[in-house]
Amino acid sequence: MSTTLSKLKSLYKRGENISAYLRAERNVPANTREIIEIAYDLQSGSYVEAMRDPKMSEHKNAYAKMIAERIRGLMTPRTVMEAGVGEATTFSSVLSAVAHGQSERPVGYGFDLSWSRIAVARQWLTEHGIKDARLCTGDLMQMPFAENSIDVVYTSHSIEPNGGREREILQQLHRVTKHYLVLLEPGYELAGDEAKARMESHGYCRDLPGHCESLGYKVLTHELFPLTANPLNPTALTIIEKRSPAHESHAEQEAYACPETGGRLISNGSVMFSPEGLLAYPIIEGIACLRKENAVMASQFEEQVLRRGAA
Known part of the structure; x- marks a missing residue:
């Protein structure tokens, strides 16, 4: 990252358009996912304030x-x-x-x-x-x-x-x-x-x-x-x-799915785990972080955490 987040935060507080600033800095014609995330994260609280x-x-x-x-x-x-x-x-x-x-x-x-x-x-x-x-x-x-x-x-x-x-x-x-x-x-x-x-x-x-x-x-x-x-x-x-197959809606606990595999996720309160992908997604302060890049490879999660916790 060319400009630190702390500097970007200072620019935002001075009224700088962060998306435009980053597009110019990185010489890209359109917003990338990183640019969108940074711009909106720095704005957090502004909509509630409005x-x-x-x-x-x-x-x-x-x-x-x-x-x-x-x-x-x-x-x-x-x-x-x-x-x-x-x-x-x-x-x-x-x-x-x-x-x-x-x-x-x-x-x-x-x-x-x-x-x-x-x-x-x-x-x-x-x-x-x-x-x-x-x-x-x-x-x-x-x-x-x-x-x-x-x-x-x-x-x-x-x-x-x-x-x-x-x-x-x-x-x-x-x-x-x-x-x-x-x-x-x-x-x-x-x-x-x-x-x-x-x-x-x-x-x-x-x-x-x-x-x-x-x-x-x-x-x-x-x-x-x-x-x-x-x-x-x-x-x-x-x-x-959309005309979907004529089966019942997913149960509430089945709505979430691994963004990598599309398979089910199991929660133990601190992690959401994909048995199919062997990936663990952290839960930070009660908020599940379910972006693909948040995943941690955890092939032993079932053996070391889930089964141990059930014992």
């Missing part, structure tokens, strides 16, 4: 409730995931609104590249009485969840900074989705020239419905979403329907 503004809070809650209305119009889900959950400021209201009036609250799942953002998200959910959420770190391009494991998966501007990697991300989201994939992402094709130029300068994603159709996915809706925080970054709503 919710202190009554206008922002009002907008965010209205936005989340409208997402929930679209989800409830599709089905009554048992499981809901926000992929790229950030600090859960949208997720908390979506979960509450989806659950409203239901006899059984849906289980919510969320993940993000950044451990710091997940830590902030967990605190935010706790403060807002959300007890039905499962959070972990994870990568949009190697999602740590089983195939067809979540009834409805949605995104809220999390594909946004990944211009050029749309197809890979969409394949992962579609794989994990059981019934519906709901995307709220920059509407490049529906935007004006000034907004398009801004999206291009930031390396934002483009043509999600076109990518979906080329992958053979069934696109039900692609339209501008009525609520957007920034007119120069208009949100488009894209809904994809």
Whole structure:
């Protein structure tokens, strides 16, 4: 790493755009996963702080409730995931609104590249009485969840900074989705020239419905979403329907899967272990770190830890 994280933190506090700074420093045209992680990790807490503004809070809650209305119009889900959950400021209201009036609250799942953002998200959910959420770190391009494991998966501007990697991300989201994939992402094709130029300068994603159709996915809706925080970054709503095998949803404990092998994970409270891959993923302060690069080879984990603990 050319610039230390401590220096980058100082630059961020001075108002520097960290993504742009790192793209220039590394002479790359688009955001890499490392650049995205660094930029968002340094921002941790800023979304929660922004919710202190009554206008922002009002907008965010209205936005989340409208997402929930679209989800409830599709089905009554048992499981809901926000992929790229950030600090859960949208997720908390979506979960509450989806659950409203239901006899059984849906289980919510969320993940993000950044451990710091997940830590902030967990605190935010706790403060807002959300007890039905499962959070972990994870990568949009190697999602740590089983195939067809979540009834409805949605995104809220999390594909946004990944211009050029749309197809890979969409394949992962579609794989994990059981019934519906709901995307709220920059509407490049529906935007004006000034907004398009801004999206291009930031390396934002483009043509999600076109990518979906080329992958053979069934696109039900692609339209501008009525609520957007920034007119120069208009949100488009894209809904994809998926016909999954007619078997029951995965049990809650089976939703997580090894991002390397796709196989099941066993938790002992401090580690999540993949028996198939012989890989151990750490759990830090109660947050499972389920990115591929977090894995530690542990061929003796069953013998030295699991069996010993069961004895």
